[in-house]
Amino acid sequence: MSTPAPRPTLASRRQMLGAGGALLLATFWPTPRQSRAQGASVPAGMAPEQGLLVENAQGAFAPNAYIRIATDNRITLILPNVEMGQGIYTSSVMLIAEELGIDMAQVEIEAAPPGGGAEITGGSTSVMTEWLPLRQAGAAARSMLVQAAATHWQVPVAECTTRSATIIHVPTGRSLPFGAVAAQAATLPVPQKTTLKDPATYTLLGRPQHRIDSAVKVQGHAIFGMDVQVPGQKIGTVAACPVVGGTLAGMNKAAALAIRGVQAVLVNTTNTTVCVVADHYWAARKGLRALKPQWHDGPNAHVTTQTIYDQLHDGLNGPAIVANTKGDAPAVIAHAAATHTATYQQPLLAHATMEPINCTAHVRPDGCDIWTGTQIADRARDTAIELTGLPKDKVHVHCQYIGGGFGRRLEHEYVTQCVEFARQVPYPLKIIWSREEDLTHDRYRPAYVDQMTAALDSKGFITALTHRIVGPAVVARWDPPELTKDGYDEDLSVATVITPYTYPAYRLEFARREAPGVVTAWWRGVGGTRGLFVVEGFIDELAHRAGADPVAYRRAMLAQNPRALAVLDKAAQAAGWNTPLPPGRARGVAVQFAFGSYMASIAEVEMPEPDNVIIHRVTAVVDCGRVLNPDQVISQIEGGLIFGFSAALYNEITLEGGRVQQSNFNTWRVMRMNEAPCKIDVLLMPSTEDPGGIGEVGTAAAAPVLANAMAAAQGRRYRTLPLLSPRNGADHKEQG
Structure with a gap:
């Protein structure tokens, strides 16, 4: 704000x-x-x-x-x-x-x-x-x-x-x-x-x-979690109940043990996960296939994608936490000559890291060693202490290179799982999740629904704004003390309350709705990545409603923010915003302050058909304070944009009968090389300010800048992710 x-x-x-x-x-x-x-x-x-x-x-x-x-x-x-x-x-x-x-x-x-x-x-x-x-x-x-x-x-x-x-x-x-x-x-x-x-x-x-x-x-010398080799180790692969809350109903243990190389079949204490241990991974996979576990689905068997969205949309009405307020925005809106309302929807997302989940543990009477890639080593250690009863100085976590984190390895349930199974065997045990297990048992970026309403003056600028967020509070599970006393997750303020813009009156509300049947977590940011799509999409709508150029409209709103204005002006100049485009092409713009850094981005796209997007060029101008390594900042923006475009265009975790429907890269689409932007220009603004963050900045920009470019190309708004979802229908046509 x-x-x-x-x-x-x-x-x-x-x-x-x-x-x-x-x-x-x-x-x-x-x-x-x-x-x-x-x-x-x-x-x-x-x-x-x-x-x-x-x-x-x-x-x-x-x-x-x-x-x-x-x-x-x-x-x-x-x-x-x-x-x-x-x-x-x-x-x-x-x-x-x-x-x-x-x-x-x-x-x-x-x-x-x-x-x-x-x-x-x-x-x-x-x-x-x-x-x-x-x-x-x-x-x-x-x-x-x-x-x-x-x-x-x-x-x-x-x-x-x-x-x-x-x-x-x-x-x-x-x-x-x-x-x-x-x-x-x-x-x-x-x-x-x-x-x-x-x-x-x-x-x-x-x-x-x-x-x-x-x-x-x-050179192949780097040791990732998948590469760990401990003398005497065995390899295990797991299957958890496909419905959260379900339990094991039966299995063919004899058939699994009959597979050559299989050493053991293990079940965890909650009876929700089985593990087949073998001399090597292929034998463990064959053993798990022969095991054929059956499951009691439990209380979440009824959950579907629509169940989650219905619950979220229901939260648009009724009580909510007032997380931030300035003036009396509802009163201004009630008496405004003109208002504009838009509702945005975002899906569950998987992390789908290149390196699937894995962990190696050796549990002994006198100690426990853990080898894994983790973003939070303290919790990896603490879960082992809790499970083994060993003193803190007897539990050692050996952190390895991580082949993709994106917030997935801020979780530690896979370490808990590995240590629990390793307690049951006398040798070091490496657990490797299959890609199917990894996608269907991820801890997902939450689905959210947002509704924004603005009161507008005679020129179409905001005089008051209300914003209601409906969805989970990740921090309530991950770090409960960080939840505010009234139940608000302040991570959601990133790119919603904290923006480059200012408004005369403002009210942010949060209606907490925890999604049934899934566990939610951070995903290369949550507040910043989800909030920016909503705010920048809405600002773009207001510009078009006012008949204003989207860059000029934002410039007027950024008059009091010189750093944000500078990146926008530089991006517009570098992208040739005011120059003619070839027939069939359109541009979109987004401005952000998130993770301590400012960025303006402009995408140039072509849409030969409504479901075919060609990203010809992206221009991004970054002010992240003092730059330590320019090459690294540029590569992070480039990679973050492509990661974000992939999710924005294609990705959504869906459920049917409590089961996740996406299981591998044939059903979880990742942007191919021929689909990536033809050109990405990243320009860095000189600054003497202390450094800001950069790892999630490009990803946060991807959905809004692409949605705004697609809206310019198609003449209708894209308020629902993924952008190629059929739910982006005719009801989102431009207004005004």
Whole structure:
């Protein structure tokens, strides 16, 4: 609804710890929730269990993130954020290397074990939360290393500098590698204040850098969860009841055990899932097929897609939570000379990550080890503690590269499942879900229905706006304390309350409706991706209703928001908004502030038939604050747009008799290469603001910019996703 508040200041307290002749730098790592909600500071005297982890009597420590500089000059960054294709390992190394005065190639990355409560990768928050702490960590380490070397040489600190993991005494040219003074540096007092480099002197940040994980992936050396090989492990594959809430009714255990290589048939404690364990995956698959489990469908056998949509549309009337208000919007609308109302509908969506769900666990009387790709290692550890009864220090989570997260691996039920089955066998057990299991038992992006009503002045501009959201509150299941006291999920404010626009009067309502028969979760954002489709679609409708150019209409509404106006103007110029188009083509526009970044996008499309969309060109202009790695920002926008276009055009999870109908890529369509935009231009605005997020920005833009371009091409509105759904009917023709 208004320009967002200034970005919060992240925590900067840290400690230098010396152990084993190495310099170890621990930093307090603010959680994504803290960095979104408020300035994450660490009060003086904070206890270890409150977030700052310090050395104990045995010399063991588990900081949220730390630098390790060994006497052999090896430099390691232990990072709580996991790499799932978004490039966070590269960005993190750039931040450390810039301040520390080292080459990127000199830094090794290790995934942090659970323990700090902040090992959450999601919400496009990684760079935002790392921007200050990692630079401060590097600067503090540099200061102590330089002090140690200066003391050794008996020279002033000001005469020393660092380059390529070496301290150099500039007047004499003498040098010492970091490792040579690491032990001495660890004995020095912690700097009370660090001096960060002047951005004008940056040699890494702001310049294109090759990703540090590319080589190991191309060479096949990167270890994803699917690649884990533990000595003695067996492979299991699972089948859960196809209806949520159903239970196992019967199975042919003897037939499964008769398959060559099958070792065991297991059932979980709730009698909802079976697992066939074998020497290799193919034997496990054959065994599961022979097992032929039968199911009691349970209370959700009646659920269909229409059941869910009927419930959502029912929420458009009746009581609702008033989540945000400014002035008396209903009163203004009631007395307005002109109003406009539109209802939008969005479906359940699966994540369909390239790497299907998998996990490896070895449960022993004296400990438990887990190997998996997870966006939230703490919960993976905690579920194992709960199931095994082992103490915290006996459960170890080994985080692997992730072959696609998108929020799916913010869930941990697959770890729970693996540990529960691994308890029943004496060997390490790797669970691999089939693609069918992965799609039919996903935790889905929720379906929503939104209704917006605007009061309009004589020029067609908004004088008051009401917006009702009907749908689930993901946070109510995932993190109940984060639900507001009246039951509102504040994630839904992204791109709805928090937009580049301002309105004289506004009222946001939320009618919570939890979908029966499915579990809902985050999907490369929820609030931002779903909210932007509604808001930008509605703004576009109002522009057309007023007979105004969609860019000019938005420009008038963005007069008080210079950053948003700048990206819109640049996008319009770069896309040639006011230039003629070839016959049959049309353009659409969308503007956004989401995940801490501004973007304007313009799509140029052609629709030879109503169900055939050719995306000729997309132009995106991004202001994400200070850019760490331009190449990475561009690739994230490109990939996010294509991911979002695929979902916007084709994707919808449907249910019949409580069962998900989509089971593999023959029924869950993914955009092919020949369907992708012919050209994507991504332009980055220079900025000195702190970095915003970028991983979900492109995906959020995809549906609204494409819907608005298709509306321009077809002369009717597209208020329902997927855009090629037959539900986008004649009742959505342009008005006014």
